[in-house]
Amino acid sequence: MPPPGVNPTFWRLLLDEDLARQTVVDVGTGAGRVALALAPRCRDVVGIDRDPALIADASRRAEVAGLANATFLVADADALPHFRDLTPDVARPDAVAAHMFLSDALIANAAASVPRGGVVVCCGFHVDHWGETGRPSRFAYDEPRMRARLESHGFTVEHLGVDRDVQQFPSLEAALAAAVGLEERWRSDGRWFRYIDFxxxxxxTLTQALVVAKGRRQ
Ligand SMILES: C[S@@+](CC[C@H](N)C(=O)[O-])C[C@H]1O[C@@H](n2cnc3c(N)ncnc32)[C@H](O)[C@@H]1O
Structure with missing residues (x-):
């Protein structure tokens, strides 16, 4: 079972690796949800995030859980040249994981970090996510773009899929109720009025769509 809220395909693609002997870097780790669940399964895990409060939270959780092989660092993943030498003990990761964090720099840095045979496993918004609001997230990828990124950095694509969930509502009221938690955010970025118009x-309907990918370095 994946940790609560973690995409099951992403989790399976990670657990398919021989993690017990591997070091994993979890990029955009947040409060360490993925990294903390990986720690008992792998040799080392290093979680990085640019938000110091989240990194402090993740570090506290690791300490409370007695996970001595989990390290959390504040870093801007897009500004780093690679994910090697993040800690004195961890020279080179075998795998790079990123759950709900995608960027071109992530793929480039993963390629510069893992050895041949190493993997990047990532999951984030697909361009169809919340398509009813008329505007894809600026962080969203479609399949051709993700494939091109992976292949141009020397990864063989072992998995590239879209996990899609289209909620169908019986009434206008039900459709509004489903988005109530998003209203404030959507009002601030202009999506709310487009959704109302829809x-x-x-x-x-309201579509959730995540792109999930795994690449193995040649
Ligand atoms: C949607 S959250 C996902 C958190 C975590 N992976 C999870 O699934 O629970 C995205 C995270 O990426 C972090 N983030 C965004 N841009 C970043 C960057 N350039 N470098 C490092 N972390 C970043 C945010 O601070 C946030 O914690």
């Missing part, structure tokens, strides 16, 4: 024109 509903007023008879739309009754």
């Amino acid at each position: 509903l007023e024109h008879g739309g009754r």
